[in-house]
Amino acid sequence: MAKIIPFKAVRPTRDKVTLVASRSYQSYTQAELEARMDYNPFSFLHIVNPGYKYHKDIKGKDRYTLVKNRYLEFKEDGIFIQDEKPSYYIYKIVNRDGLTFSGIIAAAGTEDYQTDVIKKHEDTIEYRENIFKDYLKTVGFNAEPVLLTYPDNKIVANIISEIQKERSEYEFTTTYRDTHYLWKLDDKDSIRTISLEFEKMKTIYIADGHHRSASSVLLAEQLKSENKKHTGNEPYNYFMSFLIPESELKIHEFNRLVKDLNGLSKETFLIKLDAIFRIENRGNQLYEPSKKHHFSMYLDGDFYSLFLRKNNDAFKTALDALDTQILYKKVLEPILGISDLRNDTRIAYSHGKNDMATIKSKVDSGEFAVGFGLVAITVKELKAIADEGLTMPPKSTYIEPKLRSGVTIYEF
Known part of the structure; x- marks a missing residue:
């Protein structure tokens, strides 16, 4: 009550x-x-x-x-x-x-x-x-x-x-x-x-x-x-x-920007991502994801679509299935070496009212090496996280x- x-x-x-x-x-x-x-x-x-x-x-x-x-x-x-x-x-x-x-x-x-x-x-x-x-x-x-x-x-x-x-x-x-x-x-x-x-x-x-x-x-x-x-x-x-x-x-997504590839070459980074996602190079076509577990990436002048492979979608909790958590647990932490999403200065965030063109401009400027676009979290997901007593990664939602x-x- x-x-x-x-x-x-x-x-x-x-x-x-x-x-x-x-x-x-x-x-x-x-x-x-x-x-x-x-x-x-x-x-x-x-x-x-x-x-x-x-x-x-x-x-x-x-x-x-x-x-x-x-x-x-x-x-x-x-x-x-x-x-x-x-x-x-x-x-x-x-x-x-x-x-x-x-x-x-x-x-x-x-x-x-x-x-x-x-x-x-x-x-x-x-x-x-x-x-x-x-x-x-x-x-x-x-x-x-x-x-x-x-x-x-x-x-x-x-x-x-x-x-x-x-x-x-x-x-x-x-x-x-x-x-x-x-x-x-x-x-x-x-x-x-x-x-x-x-x-x-x-x-x-x-x-x-x-x-x-x-x-x-x-x-x-x-x-x-x-x-x-x-x-x-x-x-x-x-x-x-x-x-x-x-x-x-109204919930908007928060996109991610990372300053470097954690010492990896572009080719090695893409190979590591290939074990997790089906990757397609979209060239200079501005690509934004349209459904859960789909991500966009901008790297070295090209846009990529990243579709989570089915062998990576065994989720035990509502948090496990959250796209911001997937990106954190599958890419940011194990590959790019970012474990503290609140305080690591190598990562920055751009809320979804700024589109992937903003991500592109920041990467092209040399300030960041790679950017990731996500789909906005739904009210249903927000409630499921709260109902299970769990918490989202920082900067998961920009809410109006x-x-x-x-x-x-x-x-x-």
């Missing part, structure tokens, strides 16, 4: 939301950050980069405190307001490719994460969990929701559809040409209906935001131990989430939608 509750969001006034909303600050170059903060005093980037005010790079606990201060200033200046009633927030994104994502921003329970009602498919790094936990404890809010996905539900879909017939509270288009809409749902009957429908769901899945959710769980445990009157209903027992139906989740920070804020 998934416990998904409404909350009183802190959010920008209607006239300033397009100025406040930002991408995750880590996605900006330093030049982009400075340009946006130079010309937009309302950007949420001013909150998460408080050192800008002092022309200084501030880190650690000092930064966390200043983030909190900048946030309070935005509230004091009336840039942020807080809703009076607990609400669900119906959110829709229409991206520049014409894809539409509609779902509900709400608070999800840390206990559901701990009891495997909310399931994950990626490993998290402990030191990153603890750093973000300390950050959350100081600032006291979530500003970017964790992306969760749930089985398609007609009752929830109908409520979402009906409210979207009304005028939205927000409607704004980003410089990426994605249009965002938000509706506030505070009707008690609709809230109760949605809540009950989620309670019927045995499992929902983390699509994006594994470290954010894990850090929220750590913080809840710490605050619970410090609170002698803990009841389980405190705001710190939840984290802000954007829940969308499985049918609307990508939300903006600062549109809704959950305080705890």
Whole structure:
């Protein structure tokens, strides 16, 4: 039973939301950050980069405190307001490719994460969990929701559809040409209906935001131990989430680039691959795979198709059958000598919104020796991995939608 509750969001006034909303600050170059903060005093980037005010790079606990201060200033200046009633927030994104994502921003329970009602498919790094936990404890809010996905539900879909017939509270288009809409749902009957429908769901899945959710769980445990009157209903027992139906989740592949052939000649490398794949040289024809266990490769000016040989497809788990795992276990580790996919500097990743032409340009430049293209992982595969308690290799999925920070804020 998934416990998904409404909350009183802190959010920008209607006239300033397009100025406040930002991408995750880590996605900006330093030049982009400075340009946006130079010309937009309302950007949420001013909150998460408080050192800008002092022309200084501030880190650690000092930064966390200043983030909190900048946030309070935005509230004091009336840039942020807080809703009076607990609400669900119906959110829709229409991206520049014409894809539409509609779902509900709400608070999800840390206990559901701990009891495997909310399931994950990626490993998290402990030191990153603890750093973000300390950050959350100081600032006291979530500003970017964790992306969760749930089985398609007609009752929830109908409520979402009906409210979207009304005028939205927000409607704004980003410089990426994605249009965002938000509706506030505070009707008690609709809230109760949605809540009950989620309670019927045995499992929902983390699509994006594994470290954010894990850090929220750590913080809840710490605050619970410090609170002698803990009841389980405190705001710190939840984290802000954007829940969308499985049918609307868009998963792109992450392609692989490797800087060298691990001391092998081109001919020796191809011979080693031949034991694993049926290989066809496609020349300069840009080739992208179209089905599971098919890969593309760009090497020394030529594209190749790689089809996994049938004697290599004895899979015992959902992880074994995953294309990113196959490439890792059959090629990257044993042949190219890459065992640490997170930290080895010889490997890089290019998400599937950049096609094989991007791979070709990077190899042709001499920066990399070889590139591999994969087919996107499906929602079914993602769920199977999570259900078996397994985790995917790093950079297995690039998932949409990508939300903006600062549109809704959950305080705890």
